[in-house]
Amino acid sequence: MTYETIRVEIEEGIATITLNRPEVLNALNSQVFNELAAAAKNLGEDEGVRGVILTGGEKVFAAGADIKQMASLNAVEVVKSIRPSRIAFNLIENLQKPVISAIAGYALGGGCELSLTTDVRIAADNAQFGLPEIKLGILPGGGGTQRLPRLIGAGKAKELIFSGDIINAEEALRIGLVNKVVSADQLMAEAKKMAKKFISKGAIALQLAKSCINEGLQVDLETGLQYEHKCFALLFATEDQKEGMQAFLEKRKPNFQGR
Template sequence: MTEVSESTEQLSGRKEQPHEHLVEERDGAVAVLRIDREHALGALSRGMVEALVAYLDGLAHDDSVRVLVVTGTGRGFIAGADIREYDGVSQAAFDDYQRLGRAAFGRLASLPQPTIAAVNGYAFGGGFEVALACDLILASTAARFALPEVKLGLLPGGGGTQRLARAIGVRATKELVMTGRSMRPDEAERRGLVARVVEPDELMPAARELARTLAARAPRAVREAKRLIDDGVEASLETGWTLEQGVLSSLYATADAREGIRAFIEKRDPAFTGD
């Protein structure tokens, strides 16, 4: 088992990590959550998923964090669930674990802060679903994406079939899910799933740069943009447009909007506070 290093604790400003295989680092308003289970390619155990739910519950109410980056260690981002935990368990236990996974992926997707998946390696099964639950995906050239559950006689249970279909379309999703094949990052980028593909040693610098850019924007405007897009895409154009204008009106009344407008006129960088 990997111990948390002293340098990581100093970066995070915390004495305890969410879990021995979930390591958080803080860089100003950016939180980086790294899956640190290299020997298992980041496969998620039940204990890790329980800790992830608790961590995300806390993060949702932490206004000091404006952006979350999720990444892995070594060759694995998250290579799915720990399949050994499926072997021989009762139907009730299996179903309970799936409900727990749904809670974790749901909390990640619904975080008020924008989220970035920095996919360094294998993102299979639940790992792909973690990436799909994030707002933006950056990938290294070593990344691989797959929902291979059909090879086990199963199907995705963490929203994979639904979020992937909404991201790249129904027919492309059917081909990937029903064959279980893996997708290279260049294909994921062509399909609009991945925002950017970089060399492995450029992945975290690129993710941190993007996170800092998001963190420098008006926090309420960024959070409302995330919520508006997520809610509006499931609505009619007219309904979404009405929601958009309502959000815009509420933002105009904020101190950050006044600061942003004033900074533009004065040709300086704005100092947003979230008010």
């Protein structure tokens, strides 16, 4: 598929999606969301892709939604306009493969919300994060009020959303918004290193582990534990489980095949 607002490259089982609207700081609009959704769907179905990295490039991740597109909308039009972002974000969040966001520069508003849909966030030391929608008389409408509290806790999420403040990479690391901070020139190398570590493991086990975490966050503890138990037992029907345990007993590296 040909994309206009993103680039997709695949190398050694790792797909890199790069937001590609540098002239507007990778502002997010309906076309971007539609192309992200298409890419997520295609990569999810591509058996040759084991992991995904989402980035905006070396200078900026995404500076937020395209305000010019939003400013003149009425309430009915907003409901319709939000749909592409929800579809894209849900597809990325529930992709049955590990997704890492590599974030440099601004990750504001919808850009910050986009990063929240990924499994792991790695930030360059020049990254800045924030949900400044409150300053526009609105609230985060791309999942920020739901995903952020689940990640960093309700109190800190409310502070960031109520104030609209922008925080730097070190503060984002301190509060658990990102997993790691590296120098800007090492951002993609670190993201690829982590992705390679993830995809070296059993693909089915990783897929079910992600599902257990994502599903468990939406239900009570007992329901989540029951789901985990079923997934754990299911893995004993896979060749990867046999290979992994046999390799452990034989003191060698396992050769997982994803089946």
